[in-house]
Amino acid sequence: MDEKRVSLLSDKPVNENGDYVLYWMQMFKRPVWNHALNFAIRKANDLGLPLVVYEGLKYYYPWANDRLHTFILEGVNEKREAFEKLGIRYLFYLQRNEGDPKQTVAGLAERAAIVVTDDFPCFIIPGHNDAIVAKTDVPVYTVDSNGVVPMACFEKEEYAAYTIRPKIHKLLPEFLTSFEEIEIDKNDSGLEVDCPDTVFDDEDIPELIADCDIDHSVAPSPVYKGGRRAGLKRLRKFVSDILPGYHETRNKPEKDGSSRLSAYLHFGYLSSLEIALEVQNAEAPDEAKEAYLEELIVRRELSYNMTRFNPDYDSLDALHEWVQKTMREHASDERSYNYSAEDLEQGNTHDELWNAIQRELRETGEVHNYVRMLWGKNIIAWTRSYEEAFSILEHLNNKYCLDGRNPNSYAGILWCFGKHDRPWMEREVFGKIRYMTSNSTGKKFRSKDYIEWTKRFENGGARTLFD
Ligand SMILES: Cc1cc2nc3c(=O)[nH]c(=O)nc-3n(C[C@H](O)[C@H](O)[C@H](O)COP(=O)(O)OP(=O)(O)OC[C@H]3O[C@@H](n4cnc5c(N)ncnc54)[C@H](O)[C@@H]3O)c2cc1C
Structure with a gap:
């Protein structure tokens, strides 16, 4: 496991006088099925030390808002309970505003023998990991618990699903296997730790959030509740009721026909390995399982591969040369509509189906995969430049999606511009990039039902996805 999942970022000496091993939990927010936690426990046992798990939530990360904060806070108390049972000290610190204490990880690291943290290939995490290396005098390890196959099994950026798929399938017998939880030898009783710890009851979450200096314009999701328990509940429903027909329902956004687990995967409440094993062992037709595992493993891990190896993953520079060429040739094509960012955000366009997709995103915090592609393609068609789109x-x-700020976010957005795709027939604005319209896409499912379904969430309406 260590060889492929663990990286040593700073080769400094272990602090022989350290009081504990520090695991800084950033993305894999779970007390089980977590390779990073397991590695930290193993190191603590080797050193004869207790383990401190630290999780922080700051007020100034990009797009910090009530929806994202709530989803994170809803997962805190169940972790606190779980770690207490495991004999591991868990600290959660909510930094509300500029006046609150800073540099808590660096402070905790001063008394740590070593630091272990999560290897996540995009958003603010790589920067966090570089910063903690610069601020500490002990070894810093990062551990990859993102996917079924470790990211380090690939040496470079893969071109598309068809290039990574055979490699993943070859590696599955080695990595799609059960996970062994390790117990801590030395529990945390009597351990003195100098760090702020925000202890709260779940009913106080709205009040806590109101006190944070974040964007209060995005309400918590009425239907997706944060935490591992909520994720497991959805996983059980998916495996028993939805998976058997997944190959037929996954492209029907008007139905409860896909897993809708991406937010739980993004925040690490569930591990893709545990989901994949549940699916593999489920009572369901092979074609359903294969269709699901293709999305969960091949497509998802292609995204992680892109963000790990392509430093331009968050810009159009990540696109292949054939896309760059076709965009240059069509940059000045006239657009049939030019909507402002504000019109798009409010869902004020001529297209009822597109407005409904934007409504699903704004009101629930998620968008179904099938319409998400159309959503992205239409923004390219209706803005003045590819860069603006x-x-x-x-x-x-x-801002709105609970599963955003993830490798899948960037791969999904770039897919709308031809990433991981092939050239299609040339046309205005899109050039050789694949084109989708609401007219033709909307005929492939019951779009009227979908539009009506999105309206149930308006003005604080429905609190369940489907009745
Ligand atoms: C413009 C655009 C933006 C996107 N932004 C995100 C995002 O921010 N976060 C995100 O997780 N996904 C994103 N996707 C991919 C996809 O839309 C979502 O993963 C999917 O809608 C999640 O729903 P689900 O859990 O019901 O998927 P299911 O159909 O149940 O699939 C199972 C899992 O496989 C993975 N998966 C499914 N489709 C894809 C895909 N096309 N690429 C990579 N992995 C996939 C997800 O982890 C998903 O939970 C985006 C796609 C597009 C076109």
Whole structure:
């Protein structure tokens, strides 16, 4: 496991006088099925030390808002309970505003023998990891618990699904296997730790959030509740009721026909390995399982591969040369509509289906995969430049979607511009990039039902996805 999942970022000496091993939990927010936690426990046991798990939530990360904060806070108390049972000290610190204490990880690291943290290939995490290396005098390890196959099994950026798929399938017998939880030898009783710890009851979450200096314009999701328990509940429903027909229902956004687990995967409440094993062992037709595992493993891990190896993953520079060429040739094509960022955000366009997709995103915090592609393609068609389209897509996706700010966010957005795809027949504005219209896409599912379904969430309406 260590060889492929663990990286040593700073080769400094272990602090022989350290009081604990520090695991800084950033993305894999779970007390089980977590390779990073397991590695930290193993190191603590080797050193004969207890383990401190630290999780922080700051007020100034990009797109910080009530929806994202709530989803994170809803997962805190169940972790506190779980770690207490495991004999591991868990600290959660909510930094509300500029006046609150800073540099908590660096402070905790001063008394740590070593630091372990999560290897996540995009958003603010790579910067966090570089910063903690610069600020500490002990070894810093990062551990990849993102996917079924470790990212380090690939040496470079893969061109498309068809290039990574055979490699993943070859590696599955080695990595799609059960996970062994390790117990801590030395529990945390009597351990003195100098760090702020925000202890709260779940009913106080709205009040806590109101006190944070974040964007209060995006309400918590009425239907997706944060935490591992909520994720497991959805996983059980998916495996028993939805998976058997997934190959037929996954492209029907008007139905409860896909897993809708991406937010739980993004925040690490569930591990893709545990989901994949549940699916593999489920009572369901092979074609359903294969269709699902293709999305969960091949497509998802292609995205992680892109953000790990392509430093331009958050811009149009990540696109292949054939796309760059076709965009240059069509940059000045006249657009049939030019909507402002504000019109798009409010869902004020001529297209009822598109407005409904934007409504699903704004009101629930997620968008179904099938319509998400159309959503992105239409933003390209209706803005003045490809660059403007990319920046609006990134902003809306990352601001409203619980699963945003993820490798899948960037791969999904760039897919709308031809990433991981092939050239298609040339046309206005899109050039050789694949084109989608609401007219033709909307005929492939019951779009009227979908539009009506999105209206149930308006003005604080429905609190369940489907009745
Ligand atoms: C413009 C655009 C933006 C996107 N932004 C995001 C995002 O911010 N976060 C995100 O997780 N996904 C994103 N996707 C990919 C996809 O739309 C979502 O993963 C999917 O809608 C999640 O729904 P689900 O959990 O019901 O998927 P299911 O159909 O149940 O699939 C199972 C899992 O496989 C993975 N998966 C599914 N489709 C894809 C895909 N096309 N690429 C990579 N992995 C996939 C997800 O982890 C998903 O939870 C985006 C796609 C597009 C076109």
